[in-house]
Amino acid sequence: MQPVSDQKIIVLCDFSEQMNEVIVHGARMADMLRKELCLFGLWKNKLQKTQVQEKLVDLSRGLKNRLPELQISNLILKNTLERNIAKLVDDYNAVLLVLHQSLIGATLKAFRESSIAFLYVCGNSQEYLQYKNVLVPVDYRKASKETSLWASYFGRFNKALIQVVYARETNKEDEAKLIRNVGFFEKFLNSLHVRHQLVAGKSSSWGICKGTLNRSAEWKGDLMIFSGSSSITLLDLLIGLPEKRIVLRAGNLPIMLINPREDICMMCD
Secondary structure (H helix, E strand, O other), X not given: OOOOOOOEEEEXXXXXXOHHHHHHHHHHHHHHHOOEEEEEEEEOOHHHHHHHHHHHHHHHHHHHHHOOOOOEEEEEEEOOHHHHHHHHHHOOOEEEEEEEXXXXXXXXXXXXXXOOEEEEEOOOOHHXXXXXXXXXXXXXXXXXXXXXXXXXXXXXXXXXXXXXXXXXXXXXXXXXXXXXXXXXXXXXXXXXXXXXXXXXXXXXXXXXXXXXXXXXXXXXXXXXXXXXXXXXXXXXXXXXXXXXXXXXXXXXXXXXXXXXXXXXXXXXX
């Protein structure tokens, strides 16, 4: 058996009905990437702290009985996710946070402060637990290249096929930027011997994520990775960020968000 890294896959446990779905995906990721699975809870007062701690201990004990090969720990911190996201990375070696898609609205502020990816999941059907067919929409933004690192992890550690779905641009300047981004993906994935293919999307850069989601079943995707908003406008604040709308429309398709405004925390082999 390969040694397990001290880096952690953090599962946000809110003790809702959907929490087990998140734990299943978290366990799958921890096993795939050879990381420790960490069940994480938040508390606001001493009574809640005791209750959360007891629930997490019971939960981790039950998981260890069912998954003895998995390294499992638990962690509780005071206050909100936004206040603790840096601490999770700096003090507890978090490399990924797994949480339910219904929490997207409540956790976007934490995501925008995060240097690790957020994986939003819903459901626990085997079809969406394979992580073997990864869809990566690519637009003309420089931030679009940031998704390549996590795409490569799935290719290297899970032998996944990476489908690079590139946008369609008519503006020459935007098209040139897009071509450079696609070329970067090709060169980077080739250098790591990651299986991949280029797929021509039908949408512009502004709609390529939505277009990829709409065709995910056609392409048999079981994960989509994309970079969040590089800048936030007044319109975004009024109608909601595009990443929020995508996650809420994803159904059972897991969505991994990469924060384009922070240096990405790298995973150790």
